Amino acid sequence: MKSENRKKEIISAASILFKEKGYSAVTMRDLAKAMGIKAASLYNHIQSKQEILSTIIIGLAEEFTVGMNKIVSSDASTIQKLKNIIDLHIDVTLRNADGLASLNSDWMHLEEGNLQYFEQMREEYEENFRTIVKRGVANGEIKSYNIEIMVFSTLSTLRTLYLWYPKQHGIDADILKRDMMSVLLKGIV
C-alpha cells in the first residue's frame, strides 16, 4: 500500500505555504524544508508542483459545485437557499481554510484542462447564485436592487471568509453562521 498519507501531508503543508506567499513564490525547496526532507524526495509522492495545486483547487471547487447543485434543486424558499449557501461556505472554510487561499488567488496558474474546468465550475456557480437571487426578487422575497451588486456583495464576503476566520479565536461555528446570515441578509443598520 503506497502511502497516500504522505502525499496528503505534502498537500497540507503546501496549502499553508501557498496561502502565505502564493503558488509562484513557493519553491519545491521551501516545501521540502517545511516537510523536513529534501526537494527531490517530494517526487517519491507527487508528480509535479502543478499536481499539488490542481489537487487543492479542483477538489474544493467540486465540493462547492456539489453543494450548490443540491441547494438549487431543492424546493426551499429563496431566503432558505441563501442561508444554505452561507452554510456551505462556512462549512468548507472551517474544513479547509488554507486550501481556499489557492482557490481564490492561484486558480489562474492551473494548467491543461484544469483551468477551463475550474472556470466552468466557477461560472456555473455564479450563474446559479444569480438565478436564485433573481427569482427572489421576482417573488418579492428579495429587494429590487441591482442583481449584480447583491450577488457580488454576498459572494465576496463568503469567498474571503478563509482570510478572516482563522484570526478569530474560538468563535463558535453556529454563532458565526447565525450572525453572518443576519448581516448579509438583513444588513447592519
Next chain:
Amino acid sequence: MKSENRKKEIISAASILFKEKGYSAVTMRDLAKAMGIKAASLYNHIQSKQEILSTIIIGLAEEFTVGMNKIVSSDASTIQKLKNIIDLHIDVTLRNADGLASLNSDWMHLEEGNLQYFEQMREEYEENFRTIVKRGVANGEIKSYNIEIMVFSTLSTLRTLYLWYPKQHGIDADILKRDMMSVLLKGIV
C-alpha cells in the same frame, strides 16, 4: 527633465500584469514585452522589480489612510461615516482598479521597511473602521451583532470591488455607490 512619464507607463503596465498573474509570476521579460522593449531597458527608468511593487502598493495604502483619517476626524454620524468609507473605496477603485490587485494579493512580497509600514497602515485602517462601528452600536445607529463579523463583511466586499467592477460595463458610479450603500447597510431581504 528625466521622463517620469515612462516610469508611470511601466508601473501601469506592471499593475495590469500583476493583476492577471501575481507579482511573483510576472517576469521582467514579461513586463518588457508588454512595453515593447527589452528587459534590460526597463532599468533606465526603474531601480528594481521591487520598486515597482512598493510604488503601486504604498501609494494606494497612503490614499486609504488619508481618506480614513479625514472621515474619522469628522463629526458626521456613524452611518454617514460608513457611507463615506464606501465612497472612498469606490473612488479609489474607479481610479486604480489594477493597482488594488497588488495591494490585496501581493503586499506580502514587500521588502525592507515597506512591509511593516504597509501592515501598520492596514492595521490602523481596520482599527478605525472597528471604532466607528463600535460607536454606532453604542449609540444605537448600528445593530448589535458581532463587531468583527460586521466589519469583516463590509470590508471584504469593499476590498474586492476591484475584481468585480471592471467586468460591469458602463455601470454609473453614482448608482453603484447608492446601491452598494443600501446593500451593505440595509441588507438585501
Next chain:
DNA sequence: TTATTAAACTAACAAACGTTAGTTTTGTTT
C-alpha cells in the same frame, strides 16, 4: 553641425528554479 543626453539595445552574470537519475537508508515481510 556638433555635442549632449535619454532610452533603447546586445551580451552576459550568478543565483534560483522544477525536475530527473541513480544510490543509500529504513522498515517490514517472508
Next chain:
DNA sequence: AAACAAAACTAACGTTTGTTAGTTTAATAA
C-alpha cells in the same frame, strides 16, 4: 537472515530569474 519495497538521499541537468555593463540609436540643444 535474507529479500523487498518505500522513502529518503546526493548530484546534477537545462531553464529561467533579476540585474549589470557596455554600446548604439534617436532626439534635442548649442
